[in-house]
Amino acid sequence: SYVLTQPPSVSVAPGQTARITCEGNNIGSKNVHWYQQKPGQAPVLVVYDDSDRPSGIPERFSGSNSGNTATLTINRVEAGDEADYYCQVWDSSSDHRVFGGGTKLTVL
Amino acid sequence: QVQLQESGPGLVKPSQTLSLTCTVSGGSISSGGNYWSWIRQHPGKGLEWIGYIYYSGSTYYNPSLKSRVTISVDTSKNQFSLILSSVIAADTAVYYCARGRYYFDIWGQGTLVTVSS
Numbered sequence: 001s002y003v004l005t006q007p008p009s010v011s012v013a014p015g016q017t018a019r020i021t022c023e024g025n026n027i028g029s030k031n032v033h034w035y036q037q038k039p040g041q042a043p044v045l046v047v048y049d050d051s052d053r054p055s056g057i058p059e060r061f062s063g064s065n066s067g068n069t070a071t072l073t074i075n076r077v078e079a080g081d082e083a084d085y086y087c088q089v090w091d092s093s094s095d096h097r098v099f100g101g102g103t104k105l106t107v108l
Numbered sequence: 109q110v111q112l113q114e115s116g117p118g119l120v121k122p123s124q125t126l127s128l129t130c131t132v133s134g135g136s137i138s139s140g141g142n143y144w145s146w147i148r149q150h151p152g153k154g155l156e157w158i159g160y161i162y163y164s165g166s167t168y169y170n171p172s173l174k175s176r177v178t179i180s181v182d183t184s185k186n187q188f189s190l191i192l193s194s195v196i197a198a199d200t201a202v203y204y205c206a207r208g209r210y211y212f213d214i215w216g217q218g219t220l221v222t223v224s225s
Binding site: 043049096 | 145154155156157168170171204210211212213215216217218
């Protein structure tokens with residue numbers, strides 16, 4: 001089955017840029033979606049189809065995808081961005097929806 | 109604005125059946141070509157997609173759970189439901205309903221289901 005690998009944690013100072021990676025075999029050929037989950041809350045979609053943002057998501061959130069790595073970038077990080085972030089793809093070969101293991105973003 | 113709300117028992121005994129319902133408000137479950145999914149999250153762990161249903165009743169399930177899962181829809185009540193049979197302790201999780209087939213743009217708040225005698 002298709003596997004997505006994320007770093008367990010990323011730390012960044014307020015105002016700086018956070019980059020959260022999601023690695024998978026030839027992930028650049030798939031559409032990648034990103035979710036933010038704060039403690040005790042449901043996940044929220046922050047980026048879909050590699051780089052599109054749902055309405056209401058700040059422009060500070062952006063995504064890219066190429067080769068074997070997709071990246072969620074959060075510019076001008078704020079304390080409120082502290083959360084777990086999950087990447088997700090649809091694996092067409094298995095028709096399975098796959099999530100990465102999640103990355104805990106800590107704002108220092 | 110479409111909202112989702114899960115409901116059902118918070119405690120299920122091993123070997124019994126877990127049954128949850130998701131009520132859709134603010135829009136019709138039959139409109140817009142939308143698909144409706146169930147996703148779960150084991151305590152302190154990541155997310156696992158369980159399956160989806162279309163308003164017409166067509167379904168697709170995670171192969172790892174397929175033998176125990178049934179998802180159904182009741183368009184008259186604007187609801188869809190999850191049944192997971194023969195539950196074990198490892199089925200203890202927060203269960204979310206969500207809108208989407210390839211990605212999930214609206215989620216319910218989630219409901220914790222504990223499997224224990």
